[in-house]
Amino acid sequence: MQPLIETARAKVNLTLRVLGRRPDGYHDIDSVVAFADCVDTLAFAPGGDLSLTTTGPGADACGDSGDNLIIRATRALAECVPGLTLGRFSLDKHLPVAAGIGGGSADAAAALRLLATANGIVADDERLSEAARVTGADIPVCLASRACSMQGIGDELAALDLPELPCVMINPRVAVATKDVFAELGLKKGQFRVGISEVLEAVTWPKVGASADVWLDFLKGGANDLEAPALRVEPIIGDVLTVLRETDGVRLARMSGSGATCFAIYGNADDAKSAGQAIAQAHPGWWVHAGVLS
Template sequence: MPALVEEGRAKVNLTLRVVGRRVDGYHDLESVVAFADCADRLTLEPGDTLSLSMTGPLAEACGETSDNLVLKAARLLGEQVADLRVGHFTLEKVLPVAAGIGGGSADAAAALRLLARLNELSLDDDRIRDVALKTGADVPVCLASHACDMTGVGENLLPLALPQLPCVLVNPRVPVATKNVFKALGLRNGELLTGVVDVMMRSSAAWPEEGDAVADWIDALAGGTNDLEAPAARIEPVISDVLSALRNAKGVRLVRMSGSGATCFAIFATDADAQAAGEKLRSAQPGWWVHAGTLS
């Protein structure tokens, strides 16, 4: 059987609100999630043994192969599906690691899609959905790689009709551990970050519908926030430098950090403005990872 290929697209949190911390220690979130046109590439060559090798410019940043979420997802699925067909995965890593854009989660989701294809399983199969959530909170949304309003700990997904948004993504090549950012947020088990009324308003918020203008989406998103931006910037002050550089770009409409950082994004009025800003940032900051493209 020929090799199978999937992409693990970068996930971008356009908004991220921390509702509170549950008694079990997990955080309840509400986040509008989009996906960028940049991605890792995962190949599966069917075989008798589950294995993984990594290539690409950022392969060395992935750490120990045995700890990779691709293998974790495959092993968990093997526990759920008898006689699961597996093989050798090759991961071409181009997305920054520990960057707030779900690179590892996107790779794990790509692995689940590949294994589903190889084993003729539906992505709606309860076993795949269960494994996705057990692998990581961002894996369920990355499984479909479709714009969503995500709530809970990542298990509740409401699809959104997001148009293509011209954007620039910037990562200063400084890894930020998610657990450290949530620790800096400082919520105790069982503590709400917002009042009950505010939580209800957030969960029932109406986003623009299919066919609405890009400007309507930008206006709606501008009313949001990322509650992790401030604590992440305290841990890594360079995040504030990235945000400032993006805010000074010509034609920019919205600037915010994604996830727990350090990747930040800017949405622009036109594709030309996004491309020009990307080129200027690459020239001014050659040590930063910069991608100019679209979100959808």
């Protein structure tokens, strides 16, 4: 039997508000999420003991395979599904790690989709969602890997009709720990960053079929609340944002997630491609991707 194959798309937070911190320590967020056309590739051969091998340019950064999110998500699903068929995973790792684009979470979500296929589990089975939720905050949104609004602790999702947005993504190959950025944000348990009226204020989303220009105007009204604390943790993020904001044709530049990956959106694919080529030539040590968000 040929191995089953899934791609794991990078997640990009186009906006990210941190509303507050719950008494249990988790942070409430409100985010517009898109997915990029840069991926890791995960193969699964059903049967036998659970294992994971990693290849590709990012393999060395993946750490202990026994504690990888792929293995943890599989074990979480096995607790929900008696007799789950396990097997051998092979990950071709290209996305940077600890980068604010959910690379490990996307890999784990791809593993859950592969296990669902191998075990005849339908895509909307609640056991998949539960395994994703208990394994990591970004894994539920990566299960479907489509544009959506994400709220709560990452578990409240609503699909969005987002057009394709030409983009450039940059990571300076500096890992940034999410916990360090949230620590720098400095919220105490039970503390809110915004008033209740702001939390309850209804969002007027662009209409179905709205153009990229309409969406860009909408996104410009947002922000990433983790950008400022991430800059204090790793100042090179400021250099990346400056480089993106100085490129021709850029319409919006912002950090994704807790960093250090930043993205820029352009009016057309040619501008994005030219910007990506110029940045890659000027900064050969950086990870640079020119493509599309959707």
